[in-house]
Amino acid sequence: MDAAKKRPHRLQERLRDEKRPPQRERSRPLGSGSTGFAPGSRPEPPKSRRSTGFDRVRRRTQVERAVEQFGASVAPVDKIHEAEVDIYVPCALGGVTTEVTATQVRARAVAGAANNQLATPEAGAILAERGILFAPDYVLNAGGIISGLEATYTMPGRSRVDFPPLEDSLAQIHDRLLEIFGRAAAGGRQPEVAAEEMARELIGR
Structure with a gap:
């Protein structure tokens, strides 16, 4: 059994031990484009409907669709990180989690598809000190690179x-994230620090 499974992040333990009906986690996406819209689109049992929030962005038709389809609430961009939800999901611009907003996040985890979500290393440290799990963005959004590479190498004329x-x-x-969280917990480090160490090991730098 690997270290990630033997030593889960403390947030994982809290989520596992918490007594509540099984239902999808509430999320609050920042951005309602193709990636931001996805977290709210997962199916859920009819009796466990919980609010999913979206920020006010230029894609008004997408926001209106989210409200109609999911019963979502809409929040101002500068306040959405303060929502009392399980997961805050930045899916728009980078640098949205600053040393100030990191003290205001009420979610139990920050896990989004935007690149470079942490404005500074100190912002990540603040999240960790507050017991908020951060999923390193370049791991979480790796699906874009994976699918892009596959599409590139299957183009006509390429080997x-x-x-x-x-x-x-x-x-x-999923498995890589668990490994990162396990290594971070075992070494008393932030997940983004553990992720960078692992990345450098894999590429030999």
């Missing part, structure tokens, strides 16, 4: 490269 099934590759993101 064929065999890839494992896309679904299998995407599933490994």
